Amino acid sequence: MTPESPQQRLAWATPTSALYAVSVGAVILAGAAVLSNDNAGRFLIALAALGLAGLAILGFRQRPRLAVVPGPSPRLVIRNLAGPTEYTPNQLVRVRMVGYRRLGRKMPMLEIDVRDQDGAERLLIFGRWDLGTHPEDVFDALLAHGLATLPSP
Numbered sequence: 001m002t003p004e005s006p007q008q009r010l011a012w013a014t015p016t017s018a019l020y021a022v023s024v025g026a027v028i029l030a031g032a033a034v035l036s037n038d039n040a041g042r043f044l045i046a047l048a049a050l051g052l053a054g055l056a057i058l059g060f061r062q063r064p065r066l067a068v069v070p071g072p073s074p075r076l077v078i079r080n081l082a083g084p085t086e087y088t089p090n091q092l093v094r095v096r097m098v099g100y101r102r103l104g105r106k107m108p109m110l111e112i113d114v115r116d117q118d119g120a121e122r123l124l125i126f127g128r129w130d131l132g133t134h135p136e137d138v139f140d141a142l143l144a145h146g147l148a149t150l151p152s153p
Contacts, residue, residue, distance in 0.1 A: 011064035012131040012138055019059040026052035065130045066138065074145045076112075078124060091115045095148035097139050098125075110135040 029049035036042040058081070067077040069086070076087045093113035099106040110126040131138050142148035 010070065010141070011067040012133060013062070013064040013066075014059045014129055015132045016063075018129075018132075019056050022052050022059070023056040026050075026056060066126060068141065068145050068147065070145055074147055076142070076147050078112075078114075087114050089147055092147060093121060095139070095142055096151060097136055108135045110138055 026049050033042050033046040062079050069075040077084050095112050098109050098111045100109050112124045115121050
C-alpha cells in the first residue's frame with residue numbers, strides 16, 4: 001500500500017480512534033464520580049467527565065473538519081457546530097502556515113483568513129488535532145487544488 005499524496009486526500013478530521021478514546025475517558029470519569037465518597041472530588045471528577053464528553057461530541061459533530069471539493073472551480077468546506085460552510089477561492093483572503101509556541105515547542109498551525117457572504121473577515125486556525133494529520137500536508141493539498149498560494153519572498 002502506498003502512502004497518500006496530498007492530491008488524493010480531500011477531507012481532514014480528528015481521528016475517530018482519538019474521539020472514541022476521549023469518549024471512553026468520559027465514561028470512566030463519570031463512573032469514578034458516581035463512586036467517589038468526597039463531595040468536592042465528585043464535583044470535580046464529574047466536571048472533567050462533562051468536559052471530555054463535550055469534547056467528544058464536538059469532535060464527532062464537526063467531521064470532516066476541513067474538505068476540498070475539487071473541480072474547475074474548487075471550494076473549501078469548513079465544518080463547525082452550525083454545519084458546513086463553503087468558501088470559493090475568491091473568499092479565501094490568505095492561507096498560510098504559522099508556528100505558534102505551545103508547551104515550549106513551536107507547533108505548526110494552518111491559518112485561513114476567509115471573507116463571509118456578508119463581507120466580514122474571519123480567522124480560522126487548524127492544528128493537528130483538528131485535521132488528524134500534519135497541517136503542512138493539508139497546506140500542500142490546498143496548494144495542489146489552487147486554494148492557497150506560496151508566500152512571495
